[in-house]
Amino acid sequence: MPKIEKEIKLDFKDIPVSKIPAAKKEVASFLEVETLSLIAEGKSPVKGERFKKLNSEYADREKGGNRTPTLELEGDLLEAFQVTGSKNGVKMKVLSSESDKADGHNQLTSKAKSWAKKIDFPKRRFIPGEKQNLKPGIMKEIDSILDDFREPERVPTRPRVAPRVEREPPITAVTIRDLFVEETIIEALLRELRGS
Numbered sequence: 001m002p003k004i005e006k007e008i009k010l011d012f013k014d015i016p017v018s019k020i021p022a023a024k025k026e027v028a029s030f031l032e033v034e035t036l037s038l039i040a041e042g043k044s045p046v047k048g049e050r051f052k053k054l055n056s057e058y059a060d061r062e063k064g065g066n067r068t069p070t071l072e073l074e075g076d077l078l079e080a081f082q083v084t085g086s087k088n089g090v091k092m093k094v095l096s097s098e099s100d101k102a103d104g105h106n107q108l109t110s111k112a113k114s115w116a117k118k119i120d121f122p123k124r125r126f127i128p129g130e131k132q133n134l135k136p137g138i139m140k141e142i143d144s145i146l147d148d149f150r151e152p153e154r155v156p157t158r159p160r161v162a163p164r165v166e167r168e169p170p171i172t173a174v175t176i177r178d179l180f181v182e183e184t185i186i187e188a189l190l191r192e193l194r195g196s
Contacts, residue, residue, distance in 0.1 A: 002109045004102040005093035006128045007086050010142070014150040023149040024085035027142050031090060032083040034138060035126060039078065042068035044125055047135050052122040069124055077101050081126075092127045102127070 010027060012020050035045045042051050053059075053067040062073060072078055080098035084091050094102035103112040107123045108130075116123065128134060134142075 001096050001099045002103050002111070003093070003096075004099045004106060004108060004127060005091055007091045008089050008128075008134065008142075010089035010146060012146070015146065016149075016151060019149045021085065023146055024090055026149075027145050028083040028085055028090045030141065030145060031092065031134075031138070032081070034141070035083070035092070036078060036081070039071055039126055042070060045134050045138055046125045046128045047133050049123075049125045049132075051124045069122075071105060071124060071126070077105070094127070 008031070010024070012023065015023055038045045042053070044051055051069045054063065054069050056065075056067065059065055059067040077094070077098050080095040080102070082093055082095065084093070103109050104116065104121060105124045106127050106129075107113045107116050107125070108127070115121070125132075133139065
């Protein structure tokens with residue numbers, strides 16, 4: 001049985017490591033609900049993909065004339081669809097019990113592509129192929145979810161340094177003559193105090 005899965009890589013930049021598991025869980029929950037909601041409307045979550053309407057004969061026989069392709073004849077396929085956390089993001093997958101049916105719709109393997117071509121079975125891709133991604137609106141919502149987990153950008157602060165003030169040297173009343181006088185400092189102070 002083929003593995004029908006696709007890892008959607010996520011950008012965890014600025015998300016604390018301790019919050020990454022919760023971010024993956026929230027994205028996985030959103031993506032699973034959004035994918036199933038789109039399928040219920042007959043739409044693909046995959047960028048560039050559309051679900052071809054059911055042919056009228058099949059729709060009359062199996063769906064009461066409703067030509068919307070919901071991939072839900074018996075319900076087993078959609079019950080086997082899961083989105084879980086993975087190493088680099090989240091993984092969209094179908095459990096192995098329904099992988100052949102899922103491959104028939106997604107046509108991810110060469111075997112499924114060949115089989116679908118022989119019986120003219122339309123591709124209704126709900127898991128992106130190798131070089132595909134989800135529709136931009138879905139990716140934008142995923143980015144918004146991740147933004148809720150990001151730490152605000154921190155602007156590095158520089159230590160505050162007191163401004164350097166240029167000071168003029170203090171003015172002293174000492175002359176060269178004063179330097180060569182033999183009196184002591186005490187005598188000079190006493191003379192100054194006496195005012196002589």
